[in-house]
Amino acid sequence: MLLTIRSLTKTFPGTRALDSVDFDLRAGEVHALLGENGAGKSTLIKCLTGAYQRDEGELTLDGAPISPQSTLEAQELGIGTVYQEVNLLPNLTVAENLTFGRQPTRFGMVDGRAMRRQAEEMLSGYGVDVDVRRDLGTYSVAIQQIVAIARAVTLSGKVLILDEPTASLDSREVAMLFDVVRSLREQGLGIIFISHFLDQVFEISDRVTVLRNGCRVATDDIAGLERLRLIEHMLGHELEDETREGRHAHVPSDPSERTLHFEGVGRRGLIEPFDLSVGRGEVIGLAGLLGSGRTESAEVLFGIKPTQTGTARDENGEIALRNPREAVAAGFGFAPEDRKTDGIVADLSVRENIALALQARRGWARPISRAEQNRLADHYIDRLDIRTSDAEKAVGDLSGGNQQKVVLARWLAMNPRFFILDEPTRGIDVGAHAEILRLIEEVTADGMSILVISSELDELVAVADRVIVVRDRRHVAQLTGAEVETDTIVRAIAAPDADSDEEAA
Amino acid sequence: MPRVIQRVLPQLLTLAALMALVSVFFPDFLEITYSDGRLVGPVIDILKRGAPVALLAIGMTLVIATRGIDLSVGATMAICGACSAWAISAGYGLAGALGFAMLAGLAAGLWNGALVAVFGIQPIVATLILMTAGRGVAQLITEGRILTFNHEGLAFFGSGDILGVPMPTLIWVLLGVLVALLVRRTALGLLIEAIGINRRASTLAGINSRVLLIAVYMASGFCAAWAGIVATADIRGADANNSGLWLELDAILAVVIGGNSLLGGRFSIAASLLGAMIIQTIDTGILLAGFPSEFNLVIKAALVLVILVLQSPNLAPRFARIARRRRGTPAAGKLTTREAGE
Ligand SMILES: Nc1ncnc2c1ncn2[C@@H]1O[C@H](COP(=O)(O)OP(=O)(O)OP(=O)(O)O)[C@@H](O)[C@H]1O
Numbered sequence: 001m002l003l004t005i006r007s008l009t010k011t012f013p014g015t016r017a018l019d020s021v022d023f024d025l026r027a028g029e030v031h032a033l034l035g036e037n038g039a040g041k042s043t044l045i046k047c048l049t050g051a052y053q054r055d056e057g058e059l060t061l062d063g064a065p066i067s068p069q070s071t072l073e074a075q076e077l078g079i080g081t082v083y084q085e086v087n088l089l090p091n092l093t094v095a096e097n098l099t100f101g102r103q104p105t106r107f108g109m110v111d112g113r114a115m116r117r118q119a120e121e122m123l124s125g126y127g128v129d130v131d132v133r134r135d136l137g138t139y140s141v142a143i144q145q146i147v148a149i150a151r152a153v154t155l156s157g158k159v160l161i162l163d164e165p166t167a168s169l170d171s172r173e174v175a176m177l178f179d180v181v182r183s184l185r186e187q188g189l190g191i192i193f194i195s196h197f198l199d200q201v202f203e204i205s206d207r208v209t210v211l212r213n214g215c216r217v218a219t220d221d222i223a224g225l226e227r228l229r230l231i232e233h234m235l236g237h238e239l240e241d242e243t244r245e246g247r248h249a250h251v252p253s254d255p256s257e258r259t260l261h262f263e264g265v266g267r268r269g270l271i272e273p274f275d276l277s278v279g280r281g282e283v284i285g286l287a288g289l290l291g292s293g294r295t296e297s298a299e300v301l302f303g304i305k306p307t308q309t310g311t312a313r314d315e316n317g318e319i320a321l322r323n324p325r326e327a328v329a330a331g332f333g334f335a336p337e338d339r340k341t342d343g344i345v346a347d348l349s350v351r352e353n354i355a356l357a358l359q360a361r362r363g364w365a366r367p368i369s370r371a372e373q374n375r376l377a378d379h380y381i382d383r384l385d386i387r388t389s390d391a392e393k394a395v396g397d398l399s400g401g402n403q404q405k406v407v408l409a410r411w412l413a414m415n416p417r418f419f420i421l422d423e424p425t426r427g428i429d430v431g432a433h434a435e436i437l438r439l440i441e442e443v444t445a446d447g448m449s450i451l452v453i454s455s456e457l458d459e460l461v462a463v464a465d466r467v468i469v470v471r472d473r474r475h476v477a478q479l480t481g482a483e484v485e486t487d488t489i490v491r492a493i494a495a496p497d498a499d500s501d502e503e504a505a
Numbered sequence: 506m507p508r509v510i511q512r513v514l515p516q517l518l519t520l521a522a523l524m525a526l527v528s529v530f531f532p533d534f535l536e537i538t539y540s541d542g543r544l545v546g547p548v549i550d551i552l553k554r555g556a557p558v559a560l561l562a563i564g565m566t567l568v569i570a571t572r573g574i575d576l577s578v579g580a581t582m583a584i585c586g587a588c589s590a591w592a593i594s595a596g597y598g599l600a601g602a603l604g605f606a607m608l609a610g611l612a613a614g615l616w617n618g619a620l621v622a623v624f625g626i627q628p629i630v631a632t633l634i635l636m637t638a639g640r641g642v643a644q645l646i647t648e649g650r651i652l653t654f655n656h657e658g659l660a661f662f663g664s665g666d667i668l669g670v671p672m673p674t675l676i677w678v679l680l681g682v683l684v685a686l687l688v689r690r691t692a693l694g695l696l697i698e699a700i701g702i703n704r705r706a707s708t709l710a711g712i713n714s715r716v717l718l719i720a721v722y723m724a725s726g727f728c729a730a731w732a733g734i735v736a737t738a739d740i741r742g743a744d745a746n747n748s749g750l751w752l753e754l755d756a757i758l759a760v761v762i763g764g765n766s767l768l769g770g771r772f773s774i775a776a777s778l779l780g781a782m783i784i785q786t787i788d789t790g791i792l793l794a795g796f797p798s799e800f801n802l803v804i805k806a807a808l809v810l811v812i813l814v815l816q817s818p819n820l821a822p823r824f825a826r827i828a829r830r831r832r833g834t835p836a837a838g839k840l841t842t843r844e845a846g847e
């Protein structure tokens with residue numbers, strides 16, 4: 001056994017995050033660690049690498065007891081880790097981030113050229129086009145994720161831990177990552193893989209361990225394990241319907257009844273001017289590869305990068321969208337892709353985070369009463385099944401998926417008329433995933449219009465009434481009705497001249 | 506209320522310990538007498554002498570909560586003091602003196618706030634500009650000399666008292682209470698904390714962080730104006746070179762001793778005010794204890810170090826853990842989570 005964990009226990013104030021958990025990792029296996037949001041997966045990893053101090057439990061590596069006190073010490077033992085929240089330094093260059101702590105030196109000084117070469121080599125297996133001299137912070141979450149992975153892979157002599165590494169990657173990048181993982185497995189490394197994408201788990205893993213409420217409920221070989229049984233292990237009950245695929249009617253709104261119109265909005269270098277009309281209660285999907293202009297479209301619509309051309313208007317005339325505040329005032333909401341930097345306010349409580357957008361819209365002089373805040377918080381904790389010991393817990397102390405739910409709750413509490421969701425289900429478990437899709441149907445039935453950006457095409461197919469395809473910073477196609485199917489979308493994304501009907505929706 | 510008490514408990518304990526310590530060296534320390542219609546005693550003296558730092562600490566708390574810092578408050582104090590002395594000498598009367606001083610403070614804050622919020626300059630650099638230039642401006646106003654005045658009304662703000670309580674004390678207590686009420690009874694406190702913790706996310710949530718930032722620096726300038734008024738009124742003259750000299754550092758220290766993080770976010774004005782009183786107690790205590798004056802700064806530095814180490818987030822949970830171990834309940838530390846958050 002390469003790595004063993006015996007009766008690991010970890011408590012936080014108000015929560016027992018891990019309760020006497022056992023875990024074994026063999027050399028040359030990919031071992032998936034599964035469980036609902038807040039089950040304790042990330043905590044297990046952090047206790048293992050010394051990022052958290054465990055309360056009880058023994059760890060052994062190659063038979064010898066270990067007790068790393070810090071991530072650095074774990075690295076020296078040969079345990080490389082990619083944490084769920086990328087924890088690199090955004091204002092250092094990519095090369096510096098990759099070689100940090102082990103920069104090549106010449107005459108006692110950092111050798112810039114050697115460092116760049118080394119960095120480029122480290123990234124070479126991932127098929128990304130990155131200038132290693134640029135600051136890491138200027139790249140998308142996906143690229144940052146890949147940089148973090150590349151760094152961990154190089155550092156891991158014996159064990160590689162990947163905590164939701166694929167959450168922000170598209171299928172091409174996932175395939176590349178899996179190639180790297182397979183070759184490491186062949187070299188005899190043990191790999192721990194955490195993910196909420198069960199397809200990926202089935203594709204790459206040899207064994208799975210399932211955690212529920214901090215307890216280990218099962219460890220099994222993946223071969224012969226049924227998907228539904230796995231989900232049952234995770235949730236503790238059966239899932240009613242995993243996705244609503246195929247049941248959604250895909251009825252685009254009647255063009256004459258669309259109330260919100262964007263005409264020729266765009267921004268040079270970000271996204272070419274596009275038109276968009278939205279009907280009440282309509283769900284529009286935005287599909288495309290990473291960097292194709294999906295997020296940029298959302299940023300223009302929400303005034304984060306104000307449009308240089310065109311106008312937005314509704315029944316009552318023109319709407320100003322020069323900054324997010326004006327967008328919020330116009331009744332727009334935006335749940336961003338990168339919840340850590342753009343979404344949560346980590347030190348504020350769950351309650352305060354949920355009330356924040358509504359409060360901003362009301363203005364500082366009209367505070368939301370404490371009773372009302374409590375009511376909102378309790379409502380959404382219950383509605384979105386946010387796992388927290390109470391509403392006063394700091395959001396930063398919640399598990400990744402639960403933080404995501406808080407960001408969604410913040411906007412739902414404001415009840416926007418047009419809600420832009422950028423990767424809304426990132427890091428969210430299967431149970432909550434289905435719940436959120438159901439929630440989308442519910443709020444749209446009440447008249448809210450939604451724009452969903454997602455790399456998960458199944459998800460788009462499950463909720464969208466029509467899908468707009470973005471490629472090379474242009475809206476190139478619109479799919480409606482029966483065309484809203486995974487393979488049609490894939491074809492429209494890939495084909496230079498997609499055989500789709502409407503040009504530039 | 507209990508939550509407020511809980512928040513300021515470390516500062517209250519520190520203050521009590523310091524007062525006990527000073528009493529050892531100077532047994533009459535806690536004595537307060539009532540003579541000539543005014544309260545007198547070392548404690549009253551601390552409450553009065555600490556006024557400028559306490560006033561500056563109010564505004565500084567808000568600025569630091571937004572993850573900024575205002576190095577210019579000492580210089581702003583000098584400018585505003587000079588304005589009030591000039592206005593009084595030029596015959597604008599008391600209202601004119603106070604009005605000009607407050608306007609100058611707000612203008613200084615607007616300048617700082619614009620540099621930070623509109624031009625995106627790092628707060629420490631942005632306010633450094635006024636910190637260095639401000640004394641020059643004050644000297645221009647006083648024309649390079651100590652501008653003295655004879656006006657009982659203005660002098661009252663420095664040396665007068667109401668019901669035996671010194672005016673400077675009343676001013677900082679009143680302003681502290683007003684600002685605390687303003688930020689806590691409205692949503693301002695929450696919004697300030699939010700932009701201090703994550704400005705980007707707050708802006709995306711629709712908060713007008715630019716205006717809020719400017720407002721916070723203006724609040725700091727306003728507080729500095731009152732500190733300047735009190736200092737000028739006290740000596741019946743505006744000294745552009747020395748008024749408020751280095752007080753920005755004491756104000757920052759007061760905020761830090763008050764347990765507010767320089768990284769922004771959660772803040773407590775009450776705790777900062779206690780921090781200001783802690784600093785003044787150290788200053789006054791050293792004098793009363795009768796140490797040779799060359800020891801003053803060393804002793805002050807040592808005491809501040811001890812206080813900060815005792816309050817440090819790396820140490821507090823360790824104490825808590827030891828205490829818990831003694832009581833036999835399982836350990837869980839904020840410390841470890843903080844580390845992991847890096
Ligand atoms: N620093 C912390 N302080 C307090 N509680 C914490 C802290 N970190 C985690 N927890 C709690 O521990 C529990 C387990 O969290 P963990 O992050 O391990 O979940 P997870 O399985 O990784 O979930 P996800 O799939 O959402 O990432 C949660 O209830 C969480 O609120």
Ligand SMILES: [Mg+2]
Nearest residue numbers: 042084399400
């Ligand atoms: Mg996690």
